[in-house]
Amino acid sequence: xxxxxxxxxxxxxxxxxxxxxxxxxxxxxxxxxxxxxxxxxxxxxxxxxxxxxxxxxxxxxxxxxxxxxxxxxxxxxxxxxxxxxxxxxxxxxxxxxxxxxxxxxxxxxxxxxxxxxxxxxxxxxxxxxxxxxxxxxxxxxxxxxxxxxxxxxxxxxxxxxxxxxxxxxxxxxxxxxxxxxxxxxxxxxxxxxxxxxxxxxxxxxxxxxxxxxxxxxxxxxxxxxxxxxxxxxxxxxxxxxxxxxxxx
Amino acid sequence: xxxxxxxxxxxxxxxxxxxxxxxxxxxxxxxxxxxxxxxxxxxxxxxxxxxxxxxxxxxxxxxxxxxxxxxxxxxxxxxxxxxxxxxxxxxxxxxxxxxxxxxxxxxxxxxxxxxxxxxxxxxxxxxxxxxxxxxxxxxxxxxxxxxxxxxxx
Numbered sequence: 001x002x003x004x005x006x007x008x009x010x011x012x013x014x015x016x017x018x019x020x021x022x023x024x025x026x027x028x029x030x031x032x033x034x035x036x037x038x039x040x041x042x043x044x045x046x047x048x049x050x051x052x053x054x055x056x057x058x059x060x061x062x063x064x065x066x067x068x069x070x071x072x073x074x075x076x077x078x079x080x081x082x083x084x085x086x087x088x089x090x091x092x093x094x095x096x097x098x099x100x101x102x103x104x105x106x107x108x109x110x111x112x113x114x115x116x117x118x119x120x121x122x123x124x125x126x127x128x129x130x131x132x133x134x135x136x137x138x139x140x141x142x143x144x145x146x147x148x149x150x151x152x153x154x155x156x157x158x159x160x161x162x163x164x165x166x167x168x169x170x171x172x173x174x175x176x177x178x179x180x181x182x183x184x185x186x187x188x189x190x191x192x193x194x195x196x197x198x199x200x201x202x203x204x205x206x207x208x209x210x211x212x213x214x215x216x217x218x219x220x221x222x223x224x225x226x227x228x229x230x231x232x233x234x235x236x237x238x239x240x241x242x243x244x245x246x247x248x
Numbered sequence: 249x250x251x252x253x254x255x256x257x258x259x260x261x262x263x264x265x266x267x268x269x270x271x272x273x274x275x276x277x278x279x280x281x282x283x284x285x286x287x288x289x290x291x292x293x294x295x296x297x298x299x300x301x302x303x304x305x306x307x308x309x310x311x312x313x314x315x316x317x318x319x320x321x322x323x324x325x326x327x328x329x330x331x332x333x334x335x336x337x338x339x340x341x342x343x344x345x346x347x348x349x350x351x352x353x354x355x356x357x358x359x360x361x362x363x364x365x366x367x368x369x370x371x372x373x374x375x376x377x378x379x380x381x382x383x384x385x386x387x388x389x390x391x392x393x394x395x396x397x398x399x400x401x
Contacts, residue, residue, distance in 0.1 A: 099283070100387075123284065125363065126384040181284045185301065237371065238299075238379070242288060245345070245365040245381040 002033035003055040003196055006048075008188060009039045010060055010113045011224075012166055013141075018222030019058075025219045029206040030199055040140070042112050055196040056203075060084070062114035064189045065240045073191040075236030076200060077207050080227040084188065085161035085181045086119035091149050092176050094156075099126055099178050102156055104133040109145040109154035112138055118246055119181050120158030146171050162224070186239060189231060204230060252394060253277050257357065260326045264319070265333075274326060275357035279307070287362065287382035293375055295320045309355035320380070325353040329400035340368050340378060349385055349393040361390045 005026070007019050016038065023036040034056070039045040046063065048054060049071065059067055061084060067073035090096050106129065110117050121130065137154055139145050142163040148154045150171070161180060164172070190207075192200055210216035211227035220226060254276045263269040287307055290299040300308075300315045308315065308323060315322075324333070328351050339346040346366045351359050362382035369377045385393075 122383055126281075126283075126386050128386045128388050179283045181286075182303075183286050185288065237369070238290070241367060241369050241379040242286075242381060245367050245379060 002035040003199075004053055005034050005036045005056045006045060006054050007036075007038060007058045008060040008063065009042055009045060010111070010116070010160060010163075011058075012163055014166065015222065015224045018219065018224065021219045021222050025210075025216065026203070026206070030202050032199060042114065052193075055193045056190070057193075058188055058190050060113065060115050060188055061186045061239060061243055062118065064191060064236065065243050067191050067193075068236055068240060071193070073193050074197065074200070075189045075191050075231045075233070076204060077190040077228045078187050078231045078235075079225045080211075080229045082162075082187060082225065083184050084115055084186050085183060086116045086123065087159045087161050087164045087177045087180045088120055088123055088156055089146075089149065089159060089164065089175045089177045090156045091152065092174050094176070096156070096178060099123060102127045102129060102178075104129065105135070106155040107135045107137060107153070109137045109139055109148040109157035111141060111145060111158070113160060115186065115243075116158050116160045118243075119183075119186075122246060123179050123181065143167065143171075146175065150174050185242065189236060189239075190228070262324065262326055264321050264324070265330075266319075272326070272353065273357040274353070275359075277358045279354060279358050279360045281360055281362060281384040282307070283384065285384075288379070289315075289320065290369070290377055290379050291320050292377045295378075298377060307354070307360055308352070309358075314355075323352045325351040325359050327351050327359075327397060327401070329397050331400050332397065336366060340366055343368055343370070343375075349389055350382075351393070351397070352382075361385050361393070363389065 005023055011019065020036060023034055027034050057067065064075060068075060088099060096102055110120060137148060139148060142159050145157040145159060146167055149157045207228040211220060256276045258274050259271050260274050261269055262272050285303040287304045288301040289297055289304050291297050297315050297318055297320055300312055305312050305315065332348060336346045336348065348364060350362050350364045352362060353359055363385040364380055364382045366378055366380045368375055369379055
């Protein structure tokens with residue numbers, strides 16, 4: 001039976017092939033069969049995680065909390081120099097110049113990406129906006145969030161900063177960011193479930209040296225990463241505590 | 249800026265719960281909370297700061313070296329009623345999350361408002377400290393808090 005690898009559904013579409021290369025790279029380096037399962041729905045992925053169908057996951061920080069505290073997963077690595085940040089943007093023609101200019105009744109375009117949505121809602125608090133006085137439009141991906149803004153069907157949109165930066169120049173030129181988070185300590189995490197734990201040491205050593213050789217660097221580049229860093233148990237507990245403070 | 253800002257400078261004796269006290273220079277001038285940032289700190293169970301992120305260093309006006317090893321009450325502004333902090337400590341002592349609006353004192357005597365959340369850090373069933381995360385409050389919440397706290401002094 002192969003072990004199962006999955007990736008938080010918030011990865012950029014351009015990096016799908018990178019995750020397949022990564023899976024092939026891991027199988028060769030570790031000498032074990034691994035099956036990669038990708039999802040386009042956070043809910044379906046969470047359901048499979050709870051049913052024990054996942055052994056290794058590149059998780060968003062929000063799900064990392066559930067994986068560590070409820071399901072006994074262990075955080076092993078984090079992507080080097082890659083924090084998760086959120087951008088609130090509006091159409092370039094919007095009269096809003098800051099978050100505080102957004103009014104009750106505003107329509108907010110978002111995705112079901114839990115970190116970005118949570119951070120976006122937190123950054124709206126300074127305008128006295130919350131679930132009770134805005135209308136939320138949840139879309140499949142960030143390109144659709146941008147299109148909804150450009151068509152005038154939403155007043156503001158939440159983006160993962162990396163996804164915002166990777167939108168085409170043409171689309172970005174039609175939008176303006178009102179605020180960009182600068183948190184620095186919330187990031188994705190590679191976590192191993194109980195069935196993967198006998199391969200942990202080999203996995204850590206493979207990933208730590210990945211950026212040192214050409215094949216590894218090519219795979220990383222295709223995933224939009226520059227390397228991996230070790231994550232201690234306390235590092236992951238700290239990040240989970242921090243996320244707990246952000247969830248009401 | 250708060251409508252209450254006068255820019256006046258005064259010296260105030262602040263007494264802390266552990267019996268220590270200090271004379272602080274208070275300047276009635278608000279420093280705006282920076283957009284998009286979270287101020288993050290951790291303390292040990294006694295309230296001694298063990299971690300401070302850059303936003304905390306920048307907003308407090310202290311260096312990281314000055315903050316680490318110091319009691320978190322160094323940020324306490326004399327306009328904050330003691331009852332607000334009692335509520336905080338009573339809540340986290342029960343293992344629960346506390347949230348509230350706090351006027352913090354900077355090293356230079358000016359102040360900044362935050363929406364603060366404090367949670368106990370539990371490791372293997374033991375309390376090892378507290379994490380506090382502060383974010384930007386709305387002007388209406390600041391006005392409400394100014395009015396409420398003035399009645400509790």
